Amino acid sequence: xxxxxxxxxxxxxxxxxxxxxxxxxxxxxxxxxxxxxxxxxxxxxxxxxxxxxxxxxxxxxxxxxxxxxxxxxxxxxxxxxxxxxxxxxxxxxxxxxxxxxxxxxxxxxxxxxxxxxxxxxxxxxxxxxxxxxxxxxxxxxxxxxxxxxxxxxxxxxxxxxxxxxxxxxxxxxxxxxxxxxxxxxxxxxxxxxxxxxxxxxxxxxxxxxxx
Numbered sequence: 001x002x003x004x005x006x007x008x009x010x011x012x013x014x015x016x017x018x019x020x021x022x023x024x025x026x027x028x029x030x031x032x033x034x035x036x037x038x039x040x041x042x043x044x045x046x047x048x049x050x051x052x053x054x055x056x057x058x059x060x061x062x063x064x065x066x067x068x069x070x071x072x073x074x075x076x077x078x079x080x081x082x083x084x085x086x087x088x089x090x091x092x093x094x095x096x097x098x099x100x101x102x103x104x105x106x107x108x109x110x111x112x113x114x115x116x117x118x119x120x121x122x123x124x125x126x127x128x129x130x131x132x133x134x135x136x137x138x139x140x141x142x143x144x145x146x147x148x149x150x151x152x153x154x155x156x157x158x159x160x161x162x163x164x165x166x167x168x169x170x171x172x173x174x175x176x177x178x179x180x181x182x183x184x185x186x187x188x189x190x191x192x193x194x195x196x197x198x199x200x201x202x203x204x205x206x207x208x209x210x211x
Contacts, residue, residue, distance in 0.1 A: 001092045002047050004100030004142075004149020006177045008036045008088040010048075015081060018068060025070040026081060027056075032063045032088065040065070045091040045105065049079050049178070050147030050189040052091075052105025078110045078187035079146070085178040087147040100149025101142040102194045109133050111145075113186040114164065123169040125182070129190055134163030135200060136192035143167070144191040148177050 014029035030048070037060045040046075044055045046065075051073060058065035069080050079086065092098070111133075115126035127145065129137070137143060137155045144150070145167065154166035174180040182188070 002089050002103040004103045004144050006087045008033045010088045012083050047089040047105045047147050049086045051077050077107045087178050107189045111190045125167040128162045131161050136196040142193045
């Protein structure tokens with residue numbers, strides 16, 4: 001479980017195939033900020049751009065760790081097969097503050113940046129999402145973009161079957177996450193609000209319990 005509050009910006013510095021067949025995934029090596037891996041253990045969960053992954057090896061002194069990403073995960077996420085900056089969040093502990101919102105680390109879909117431009121001291125981030133995710137988006141609701149808990153400022157269903165939504169990024173978010181590297185056309189991992197997911201399920205069910 002995560003909160004969408006990024007605890008470090010890392011770099012994917014190496015990506016190696018785990019086999020030669022299409023069903024094989026990749027082994028990624030990530031470089032972290034100094035001291036980031038203090039207290040991390042083998043098998044711990046770390047969200048990489050919003051996708052929950054398992055630490056398969058780590059070197060505290062070098063600040064590096066590896067994860068194995070399945071072909072299924074690669075097909076359903078963005079940015080896990082490309083060298084470059086990524087948002088990192090270690091799993092929530094029972095005594096931690098829930099600074100963002102409840103995040104599972106399971107990517108619901110991949111959106112695409114339509115607009116990323118400065119507005120005053122902040123930045124406007126407009127994303128086009130698959131329409132099936134649109135029903136979970138609401139004005140002032142929560143959305144996770146590449147692992148970052150953010151607030152939706154505007155939602156619009158588009159004629160092409162997608163849903164557009166706007167987010168305002170303050171300078172602190174730009175400075176302390178990898179979102180500043182986005183540009184128009186960039187794919188992004190999206191996770192909808194967990195509460196919205198359950199509400200949608202309850203409203204769409206017939207009220208009967210399986211027994």
